[in-house]
Amino acid sequence: MIGASGSLGSVVAEQLSQKNQVTGTYCSREPTIKIDKVEYKQLNITDKKAFEGLEKGFDCVVLVSGAMPATMSGYEPQTYIDVNITGTLNTLEFCRQRNIPKLIFIMTFSDVSDSFYSGLPITTEQPRKLAMTGDHAVYGISKATACDLIEHYHQEYDLQTILFRIPTVYCADDNVDFYVDGVKRTKAYVKMIRSVVQHKKIEIWGNPENAKDMPYVKDFSRLIELAVSSKTAQGLYNAGTGSPVTLEQLVNEIIQVFAGEESVEKTYRPEMASQPNFTFDMSKTEADFGYQPQYDLRSMLMDIRDSVDSAVWLTSDL
Structure with missing residues (x-):
């Protein structure tokens, strides 16, 4: 699991470790709180050679790590390109070279922000429309580009790829x-x-x-666990609540x-x-994973x- 030390990643790593052997990565600072069953490794995903230090034998990569406006002091658009595009490409190459059959990726809902006030549930088939102004523009572009790279690797190399489009996921930690x-x-x-x-x-x-939609991190971590277990799920899924x-x-x-x-x-x-005023159509997520928020x-x-x-x-x- 790439990005196992943040508010989202740490809870997902803990959930996955209950039934799976998990290696979790962090970028620079070692996690202050570690999960007993998770083996931690330092990894800078912008450095392709850094992946060589990871062991072999993985059957799935969960890519949570990414640069986003909510964690960026000031404005450094190059960081989005380096982390969200180059980092995703490096991860895809790692999967290809190590014959890892599955990648799970976390996608922003900013690709459909123009539909927030339509009054209709946002579907997975909603046409992409990215904002071209503001501090989220390069961020959204970088995440959408990462999704296109992932789809390329699915079609070219038969990699099973599951992308979860998330709104704000609410967490219970000290990151306020x-x-x-x-x-x-x-x-x-x-x-x-x-x-x-x-x-x-x-x-x-x-x-x-x-x-x-206000999904809770503990529900979201269960959804990731369902995705890790699925042999057939493919493509983009909404990861909200539908309520x-x-x-x-x-x-x-x-x-x-x-x-x-x-x-x-x-x-x-x-x-x-x-x-914002929006909700997700969760029918595809419910059908393919049997998922219901608890x-x-x-x-x-x-x-x-x-x-x-x-x-x-x-x-x-x-």
Whole structure:
């Protein structure tokens, strides 16, 4: 598994290690928390020769590692080219040269961002339409190019390739910050939880009826496990929930889970920007993997509440 030390990759690696022998890679810094059953190796995927240090005998590669705007301080578009395109090509060559029969890849949903407000579930057949402006443009282009390279290796070398298109996957770890236009900010839902816990108040920005898919990392890791086991799945799959959550629902559940019976003041701010409004058609994913999410919104928030370091999540200054 390439990229086993981040918020997403570490949970996937732990899930896979329950039934599989897993080698997990990290790029530069060794993981602070290691999973007992996972063997860790350092790997820079932009360096083709670095793959020579990996052992033989793998039957699947899960490629989670990638450069993305949410983790980029400032703006370095070359990084997207190096990591997401060259890194993917190096991984594909590694699969070809080692006769590894399967690659699983994580794809962004920015390739269909123009369909967010259509009111229709986004299908896997939705035409690709990439943004050509903004800080996500080169990122989206690089991920789409990686997908095209993967399809080439599928057709040319009969590599089984499974691509999961993901929205934001919600995690329960101490990584509460991300980058917007290269500037560090705290994740919106973390700020909302902190406001409820510390001040017993919460703001609802934009249209409270806008709804979006909110998959939980533990469900997503089970989906990856199903993909590793599948002998027939091929191509692009949506990795959402198919059950979008409105902002109003999210706020009400945060209050219930983190404030309980205490009164919380809600303030509506319709003049502020709204969250995206979209949902995924999950029919292909359900049919090919027999997949159904186990976590709804409340159980996800309860698991986050019971799993995270409260000193980081709940008591930091707003």
